[in-house]
Amino acid sequence: MKWWSSFPPGGVQLREAVAGYGLFTTKDPETWTRDLENLGRHCAEAWRDDLLEEDRAWAERHRKKFARWIDDSRPPVGQGNTGAPSSPHGRFDRQPAPPWPMLLEAVQSAFFFMLEAFKKERPGTGELAEADPTSRLHRTYLWRTLTSDDTAEELRAQALRAFRRGFRIGRRGKPRTLTRPIPPMLKPPVGWGAAHELPGPSAARDRAIRALPPPTSREELASREEELRALYATAWREDVPEEDRVWAAMYRDTCTMSINYLWRRALGQSAYEGYLQSSDGRFGGEPARPWRSLSHLASEPWCSFVDRVVEAPEGEPDSATAEAAVWEYWDTLYREAPPWDSDPDQAHWLAALRAARRKAQADDAPPEMAR
Numbered sequence: 426m427k428w429w430s431s432f433p434p435g436g437v438q439l440r441e442a443v444a445g446y447g448l449f450t451t452k453d454p455e456t457w458t459r460d461l462e463n464l465g466r467h468c469a470e471a472w473r474d475d476l477l478e479e480d481r482a483w484a485e486r487h488r489k490k491f492a493r494w495i496d497d498s499r500p501p502v503g504q505g506n507t508g509a510p511s512s513p514h515g516r517f518d519r520q521p522a523p524p525w526p527m528l529l530e531a532v533q534s535a536f537f538f539m540l541e542a543f544k545k546e547r548p549g550t551g552e553l554a555e556a557d558p559t560s561r562l563h564r565t566y567l568w569r570t571l572t573s574d575d576t577a578e579e580l581r582a583q584a585l586r587a588f589r590r591g592f593r594i595g596r597r598g599k600p601r602t603l604t605r606p607i608p609p610m611l612k613p614p615v616g617w618g619a620a621h622e623l624p625g626p627s628a629a630r631d632r633a634i635r636a637l638p639p640p641t642s643r644e645e646l647a648s649r650e651e652e653l654r655a656l657y658a659t660a661w662r663e664d665v666p667e668e669d670r671v672w673a674a675m676y677r678d679t680c681t682m683s684i685n686y687l688w689r690r691a692l693g694q695s696a697y698e699g700y701l702q703s704s705d706g707r708f709g710g711e712p713a714r715p716w717r718s719l720s721h722l723a724s725e726p727w728c729s730f731v732d733r734v735v736e737a738p739e740g741e742p743d744s745a746t747a748e749a750a751v752w753e754y755w756d757t758l759y760r761e762a763p764p765w766d767s768d769p770d771q772a773h774w775l776a777a778l779r780a781a782r783r784k785a786q787a788d789d790a791p792p793e794m795a796r
Contacts, residue, residue, distance in 0.1 A: 436480070437467070437470055437484070438480075438538060439542075442539045443539075445537075447463065449536060454583075454584075457567065457584060462594075463591060465588040465589060465591025467595070468487065468491065469592045469595025470484065470595060471484040471487035472484075477670075477671065491527055495521050495523065523589055524585075528584065532568070533562060536565070600732035605681075607681050607685070610684070611653075611657045611658055612657075613680065614683035615683075624668070624671055626668060627672050627673070631672070660676040688788065690724070690728065692734075692735070692784050693727035693730070694716045694727070695783070696777040697716050697719075697724070697727045703772060703775075704773045725757055726754045726758055730753055730754045735781075735785055743775060743778060747771070747775050750774070750778060751765065751768070
């Protein structure tokens, strides 16, 4: 479904509709937690200073909507909102901490945006044209589960922790592991596609070239590749024309993420293997699997661990960095970290930290991408 044709080109309304679609098309609580984390990140975008003009009205509406729970100021690191539940790890969890009513408000908003997308895509089709979206919301399985008194407290706690994690990550922005500057990259990564239906003449030219029939000669192939390289080079210029700024920003971000994603994974692998070397190949009391056989859900906490290692303040003791990184590890799994002072795996976590740090320090800058 081409939801992007139903919304302005900035993208935040589209992402809210997509978040709603993910939540309301499954009955799996484990999937809900991932989608609620994504929704929390999305809600935090309302406080970004670099939103496109097309998205600022959306952001203002959402800030007003959430103002009863979150003020407009970014709190100092380690300080939270008054009234937020206390946490033994409060110095790590980067409050503000959205409360349960804000989660419900965000879920409701995402549902309405999803419904609007369906109506624009399929106008006048049966139930999609129903006049009362609130009554539709209240009949959904997700909403009935979230608002029922019979819902297990454990499910509520995990859902709220996921939403809070996403909101906290959204407020502080992408980790340094994903934002290292890279040289201009003139060959797009595999996931670039055909310019994503983005607006502007450069995006249109990008799609047109990539949609051409396969070249019939080496000369034609070389000419086409050179034309694309010249086009992608313009995305890295400081004077990108106004009409191309969305396309250029998306291209640069996609390239930067594709390179740094691999670096972040390499750091996570180093941390994991450093831990296992210290623990004789065991994790959680069980023999551990090789990194390459871990699922994304099992490996992502190690990437969160190294995010905190890379972002450690200068002069911070290793023990303090490890404690904070372990907190991030467990929070990625929506679980509370064991108390650091009595954690029997302290030595192994410290070994993981040092392995990741060695890898980061030994890693040179990304290879030259321009040629």
